Amino acid sequence: TQLLEQSPQFLSIQEGENLTVYCNSSSVFSSLQWYRQEPGEGPVLLVTVVTGGEVKKLKRLTFQFGDARKDSSLHITAAQPGDTGLYLCAGEGDSSYKLIFGSGTRLLVRP
Amino acid sequence: KAGVTQTPRYLIKTRGQQVTLSCSPISGHRSVSWYQQTPGQGLQFLFEYFSETQRNKGNFPGRFSGRQFSNSRSEMNVSTLELGDSALYLCASSYESGNTIYFGEGSWLTVV
Numbered sequence: 527t528q529l530l531e532q533s534p535q536f537l538s539i540q541e542g543e544n545l546t547v548y549c550n551s552s553s554v555f556s557s558l559q560w561y562r563q564e565p566g567e568g569p570v571l572l573v574t575v576v577t578g579g580e581v582k583k584l585k586r587l588t589f590q591f592g593d594a595r596k597d598s599s600l601h602i603t604a605a606q607p608g609d610t611g612l613y614l615c616a617g618e619g620d621s622s623y624k625l626i627f628g629s630g631t632r633l634l635v636r637p
Numbered sequence: 638k639a640g641v642t643q644t645p646r647y648l649i650k651t652r653g654q655q656v657t658l659s660c661s662p663i664s665g666h667r668s669v670s671w672y673q674q675t676p677g678q679g680l681q682f683l684f685e686y687f688s689e690t691q692r693n694k695g696n697f698p699g700r701f702s703g704r705q706f707s708n709s710r711s712e713m714n715v716s717t718l719e720l721g722d723s724a725l726y727l728c729a730s731s732y733e734s735g736n737t738i739y740f741g742e743g744s745w746l747t748v749v
Binding site: 530567568569570571576614616621624625626627628629 | 641672679680681682685691693695721727729735738739740741742
């Protein structure tokens with residue numbers, strides 16, 4: 527069974543601080559995706575990483591895919607209150623028709 | 638371009654009842670998948686449909702079922718509701734598997 531573990535589960539930080547969220551698995555994934563979900567809404571795709579060792583940047587967000595394609599990280603620089611939300615990593619399961627989601631990291635950025 | 642539309646947004650049902658949730662995918666999208674989101678279990682895959690055919694199913698009991706119509710709209714049904722079925726049910730669509738999926742806002746189901 528493919529599982530994705532995210533850490534930390536909860537994170538409360540002050541505006542301007544940096545943070546890193548981790549997504550780990552013992553299984554190899556062909557790709558990993560990161561989503562952000564805000565209260566009352568569905569998850570919104572932030573990025574997809576495909577190649578081992580790949581690094582992608584989206585403004586203040588930096589995403590990295592592990593060399594072995596078993597883990598990924600999301601780093602936010604100078605967090606802002608607008609970054610508050612639930613961050614989810616997801617990988618394709620045993621078929622490309624379903625995604626396996628991590629348990630999520632709930633981020634609160636205090637002004 | 639309209640997003641994924643789910644109805645109803647909120648509903649309350651009694652144990653033992655059944656419920657049907659509806660999902661209209663983004664125009665042109667042929668793949669529709671359903672997920673259940675709960676605080677304890679997170680987001681879990683229910684099933685995926687493409688051209689009216691179920692291509693994959695998650696580890697949920699047979700009380701959970703779905704279907705897709707020729708216009709790609711999809712419904713999911715839960716029979717004999719249990720308290721543990723209380724959750725946010727999310728529908729997502731994509732043009733084809735492997736493409737970016739887009740989620741709807743979800744249907745909040747409370748079973749009392």
